[in-house]
Amino acid sequence: MSVTTGQPATTRHGNSYFTSLPREWYTSPEIFRKEIDKIFHRQWIYVGHVSQAKNTGDYFVARAATESIIVTRAKNGGLRAHFNVCRHRGSQLCDELSSGNTKRFVCPYHNWTYDLDGKLAGAPATRDGVDFNYSEFGLQDAYVDTFHGSIYVWLGREQPACTLREQLTGGGQFPIDDARIEIAEPERLKLAHEVRYEIKANWKLMIENNIECYHCISGHPSLMVSCDATNYFYERDEEGGLKIKGDGSYGLRPDMKTFSMDGELVSKKQLGALEPGDSIVWVDNLMWNGTCFFTDHSQRGIVNPLTVDTCELWMQWFVHENAVEGVDYEVGPLTQVFKEVAAEDHAFVERNARGVKSSRYVPGPNNALRETDMEAALTMYLNMMET
Known part of the structure; x- marks a missing residue:
């Protein structure tokens, strides 16, 4: 079994048995950073339920992997998901895991103000189009979608590689x-x-x-x-x-x-x-x-x-x-x-x-009957780390 950092290992030992991963895969900061990019920024991640943001202005702050995300019901009735980061100097706009109803999001640090769609609406002692263009400093958005009432976000900058429905129903170990x-x-x-x-x-x-x-x-x-x-x-x-x-x-x-x-x-x-x-x-x-x-x-x-x-x-x-x-x-x-x-x-x-x-x-043999889903999950994990 390879244990080289950055080189995904196989957990299968011939036709006899499979194991968990080597020590480094649970302890290496380098591998952890790669996981965030390869796994958590490249799939839809659950953040909450539509009942938590039913009315215009309802919002809740969710944790999605290592990110803090503001999920809100916008004026057009749709859901928006914003990274909980002010575009001024990076302060968090909302308290971690908070919720409520609001007409706008105001950064508590310097009072930069954003509307529900994430557009910068005001910044004290600045003039839109003179000091800078407000339109260039809206909140960073995450892609957001729902499936049977559950809300998911896509953290990556790129367009999602699949739709939420494709991820949940299109195969994998337990297609819905x-x-x-x-x-x-x-x-x-x-x-x-x-x-x-x-x-x-x-x-x-x-x-x-x-x-x-x-x-x-x-x-x-x-x-x-x-x-x-x-x-x-x-x-x-x-x-x-x-x-x-x-x-x-x-x-x-x-x-x-x-x-x-x-x-x-x-x-x-x-x-x-x-x-x-x-x-x-x-x-x-x-x-x-x-x-x-x-x-x-x-x-x-x-x-x-x-x-x-x-x-x-x-x-x-x-x-x-x-x-x-x-x-x-x-x-x-x-x-x-x-x-x-x-x-x-x-x-x-x-x-x-x-x-x-x-x-x-050193990982030992896992039970072929009672831990069988682990092998499928670890294989899926390693394939994602290789792409």
Whole structure:
């Protein structure tokens, strides 16, 4: 296996087994910088839901990989996505992860003012067309698009290499079935709760953890309450372990109505035509971030790289747009399972990261039955790094 920095390695050892990546791929600042360019600036990245910016002037500040992005509903009714950077001296316009409604964005540093479309509307003690042309100093934009109510941005300067729909439905490891997703009516959701955890680990370790469940039966007792561990692997492994089922659903136990600690509903409002016990999985293909839809709620997990050795696990829970907190749902029961799973994964991944930094770390054979998605994901990753 090659470990030369900048030379993507194969993780397959002949016909016998595959491994994770060598140490340098989790610890090298040079490789991390290349990842930001090759991976995160060359695909559509999820930043939020349309319910977060429904009306003109609504905005929220999202984290997309290492960038801060302002998503706003413009006067023409469309969505705009601006890099959260003033064109004067680079100050952030809006507080990180803030939201609200506004007619304009005003930089708190020197009061440069921008309209919702990102055009520079005013700069104190300057004259448009005399001191400089305001039209040349609008906010930098990211490409923005939506898919079934979810908002994505493209961070690269170049035109997107594919449409959002092509990225999500056009192949990859888990292509999304449009007709199946429509059953849940995802456009009619609203954000009920979200949490962010800063993980002291390279982002790929978090992704690898999330796409295998070799560790789930022993490591996630809360998850196993609702999930049928026998339903998640390919037919060749009928004995156990967690995996998205081949039909694009999530393996709830037969007696479970939804994904909760006791299997009982956590919201009274049904999502579309989903019945108790139903589930749908949506995976963002190139990022391996997942969304699960159940009869009464939806939950999404996103991994953002922050530095070479820190990442963010961002989790969101959605309910029907007409559900009322305290009447139809309570945040505690809604979020309990995934919060407990996240706390367990937090500890596992940070422990993994500490070990990977050892000079004696050499990746060993991964389980051909219970970690099989890791090989597909790592192959996709390495192909992206080569292009």
